[in-house]
Every structure is written in C-alpha cells, then in structure tokens.
Amino acid sequence: MDHLDTLAVHAGRADFASLGVHTPPLDLSSTYPLPDVERGGDSYEALATGGTPIPGGSHVYARLWNPTVSRFEEALATLEAAEASVAFASGMAALTAAIVSHTVSIGHPHVVAVRPLYGGSDHMLASGLLGTQATFCGPDEVGAALRPETGLVIVETPANPTLELVDIAAVVAQANDVPVLVDNTFATPVLQQPLAHGATMSLHSATKYLGGHGDVVGGVIACGAESAAALRRVRAITGGILHPLGAYLLHRGLPTLPLRMRAQQETAAKIARRLLEHDAIAEVFYPGLHGDPTGLLARQQHGTGAMVSLRLRGGYDAAARVAASTRLFTHAVSLGGVDSLIQHPAALTHRPVAPEARPDADILRLSIGLEHVDDLFDDLRQALALTRDGKSTATTVH
Numbered sequence: 001m002d003h004l005d006t007l008a009v010h011a012g013r014a015d016f017a018s019l020g021v022h023t024p025p026l027d028l029s030s031t032y033p034l035p036d037v038e039r040g041g042d043s044y045e046a047l048a049t050g051g052t053p054i055p056g057g058s059h060v061y062a063r064l065w066n067p068t069v070s071r072f073e074e075a076l077a078t079l080e081a082a083e084a085s086v087a088f089a090s091g092m093a094a095l096t097a098a099i100v101s102h103t104v105s106i107g108h109p110h111v112v113a114v115r116p117l118y119g120g121s122d123h124m125l126a127s128g129l130l131g132t133q134a135t136f137c138g139p140d141e142v143g144a145a146l147r148p149e150t151g152l153v154i155v156e157t158p159a160n161p162t163l164e165l166v167d168i169a170a171v172v173a174q175a176n177d178v179p180v181l182v183d184n185t186f187a188t189p190v191l192q193q194p195l196a197h198g199a200t201m202s203l204h205s206a207t208k209y210l211g212g213h214g215d216v217v218g219g220v221i222a223c224g225a226e227s228a229a230a231l232r233r234v235r236a237i238t239g240g241i242l243h244p245l246g247a248y249l250l251h252r253g254l255p256t257l258p259l260r261m262r263a264q265q266e267t268a269a270k271i272a273r274r275l276l277e278h279d280a281i282a283e284v285f286y287p288g289l290h291g292d293p294t295g296l297l298a299r300q301q302h303g304t305g306a307m308v309s310l311r312l313r314g315g316y317d318a319a320a321r322v323a324a325s326t327r328l329f330t331h332a333v334s335l336g337g338v339d340s341l342i343q344h345p346a347a348l349t350h351r352p353v354a355p356e357a358r359p360d361a362d363i364l365r366l367s368i369g370l371e372h373v374d375d376l377f378d379d380l381r382q383a384l385a386l387t388r389d390g391k392s393t394a395t396t397v398h
Contacts (some may be wrong), residue, residue: 012075050233080222089203094219119350137165174199208336264306335367
C-alpha cells in the first residue's frame with residue numbers, strides 16, 4: 001500500500017477494527033481516568049515532557065494527548081513519509097512551537113528565514129516576540145546568513161504570494177547541520193514531501209488544503225521522532241494542541257486531498273494561461289507557466305499547484321477594484337478550500353511585513369477551487385473589465 005491515493009484513505013485507521021468503528025472516532029474528553037497514583041504520575045511525566053502514552057497508563061488530560069488528534073497525526077505522517085507529526089490549534093501555533101523548540105529553548109536563538117514568507121510568519125520572526133533574532137535572506141544566501149547561534153532555517157515553497165519554487169536540497173546543503181523547516185502548505189504532500197529532500201520539518205497550515213472545506217483551523221508539522229518529542233513538549237507547556245473536532249474534520253478530509261488537489265491544480269493551470277493573454281494583466285505568477293528552468297518541477301514539486309497570483313497593469317486601484325468586484329471568487333483571506341478565493345496580500349495577509357519586503361500593491365492572489373474553469377474565468381473577466389472605466393475610489397496601501 002504505497003500509492004498516495006490509497007494511503008490518504010487508509011492512513012491513521014490501524015485501530016479501527018479493534019474499536020469496532022468505520023470512521024474516525026471523536027473523543028471529546030477533557031480528562032481521563034488514572035489507573036492508580038503511580039502510573040498516573042508516570043503517564044503525566046511522559047506526556048508533559050514530549051513523550052507518548054505509556055503501556056497501561058492514561059492520557060491524563062486533553063492538553064497533553066488525545067486519541068482523535070493522534071490518529072490524524074499518524075495519517076499526516078504517513079502522507080509525508082515521516083516518522084511522526086504533531087498537530088496544533090493553528091498553523092501559527094505550529095510555527096511557534098517549531099521556533100521555540102529548536103531555538104531559544106536550546107540556546108540557539110538565531111533564525112535564518114528565506115523571503116518571501118507568509119505574512120504572519122514574517123511578522124512573528126521580525127517582531128522578536130519569542131526571544132529570537134531573525135536574518136532574512138534569499139535562497140542562495142542561507143549559508144552566509146548562518147551564525148554559531150543559528151538554531152533554525154525557515155523556507156516556504158512555493159513562495160507566498162509570488163509562487164517562486166525554492167530548492168529545498170540546496171537550502172539544506174547551505175544550512176549544514178542546522179535544522180530546516182519547510183512550509184509545505186501550498187504544495188501539500190500530494191505534490192511535495194520536504195523531508196525526502198533533507199528538510200527536518202514540514203509544516204502545514206492544516207486550515208488550507210488538508211481541511212479543504214473552510215470549516216477548521218489547525219496546524220501540523222511532520223518530522224522525525226526527536227523533533228516530534230521537542231514539539232510535543234512545547235505544545236504541552238503552551239496548551240497549543242489541536243481540538244479533537246478539528247482533528248476529526250482534518251482526518252475526514254484527507255481521503256479526498258489527492259483528488260481535490262489535482263482537480264484544483266488543473267483548473268489553476270488553465271486560469272493562469274488565460275490570464276496571461278488578458279490585456280489588463282501585466283504579469284502572472286504560476287509555477288511551470290514558462291517551463292521548468294530550475295528543474296524543480298521534475299525533481300522536487302511534482303505538480304504546479306492551485307494558487308495563482310497576478311499583477312494588474314492599473315496598479316493598486318485596479319487590484320482593489322477587481323478584488324471587490326468578483327462574484328464567484330469570495331473576497332477573503334485563506335486558501336485551499338473547494339471554493340475559490342481572491343485577496344490582496346499587501347493589504348491583508350502581508351500587511352505586517354516590513355515595507356521593503358511586502359508584496360507589491362498591484363498583486364492579487366487567487367486560490368482556485370473546484371468550480372468550472374469557464375465560470376471562474378468569466379468572473380475574473382467581468383471584474384477586470386471594470387478596471388477600464390476609471391471609476392475606482394480605492395486608496396493606497398500604507
């Protein structure tokens with residue numbers, strides 16, 4: 001059973017037969033019975049320090065462990081070909097745990113981050129809120145940015161929002177023995193498995209493609225056993241565990257992930273090619289649109305994905321007008337769901353980013369859903385037509 005489509009359906013279900021269930025069971029317990037004081041104490045110590053449940057012990061408390069969450073973690077680890085995964089209440093909670101566990105808690109407070117990143121990630125690193133210092137750089141500058149106290153290298157590929165592909169193996173080679181975290185949200189395990197290219201951790205905002213229906217917020221990191229223990233320890237201390245209902249919804253969504261991803265990708269590629277010919281568009285950002293000059297679509301990311309970004313000839317005013325004028329595309333942040341979304345990164349997801357690193361104000365980001373390609377393009381075409389009448393009242397992003 002090594003085909004991803006089959007794994008997506010069956011992963012994380014090893015105990016279903018013994019439980020007598022056919023779908024993921026939902027355990028909403030906040031606390032768990034203790035067999036006795038000694039084993040209860042041993043269970044608490046194991047879980048609070050990042051371990052797993054001991055034989056004959058207890059889950060103790062839902063902040064430490066939950067079986068519904070554990071099954072989702074097992075399933076995601078299988079799809080990422082990882083030893084383990086650790087699930088959190090949000091993607092940002094997952095990133096927080098990764099940073100804390102691999103930097104300040106072990107005396108290596110410096111982070112090297114390859115831009116562009118998701119705006120929330122960039123903002124957290126730039127703020128120094130977690131006691132870290134960040135050096136931002138390009139993908140070829142990682143080695144030069146390292147310090148003796150560097151504890152983590154962070155990269156997102158495809159890049160958000162301009163969708164450049166970053167060579168994971170090349171970043172890992174520059175990082176030497178410093179752990180590398182890859183934000184794999186845009187690609188998903190369907191298209192890319194960062195650990196296979198040497199990354200230490202693969203992070204997902206599970207809210208996006210993994211959930212796929214816009215009804216759950218969560219984050220998850222696939223990694224080796226050692227990193228997983230460190231992440232669970234931080235999660236236990238900070239209380240960042242994914243809610244069981246979220247884990248249930250995410251586990252339920254995994255079987256259709258390969259189908260959704262491929263269908264959305266097919267439509268996105270068609271939309272990107274059509275937009276390339278539109279006279280209101282100055283530039284279209286989409287992997288593979290101009291071939292595969294780096295070879296990364298052949299050896300790293302096996303697909304072009306379902307995100308498209310575009311640059312408007314009319315600048316910010318035109319971009320703002322288009323975002324506010326679509327009918328099928330919902331004007332909203334987030335991505336990866338079955339319905340299509342449109343948003344202005346500079347004004348929204350990347351607003352906290354330093355001005356010199358913020359996306360240009362004439363760029364829009366599209367998350368392509370499962371609607372018919374003709375209907376989506378017709379919607380974009382009618383919105384783009386409005387940029388020609390000169391009636392926009394939008395103002396500049398500050």
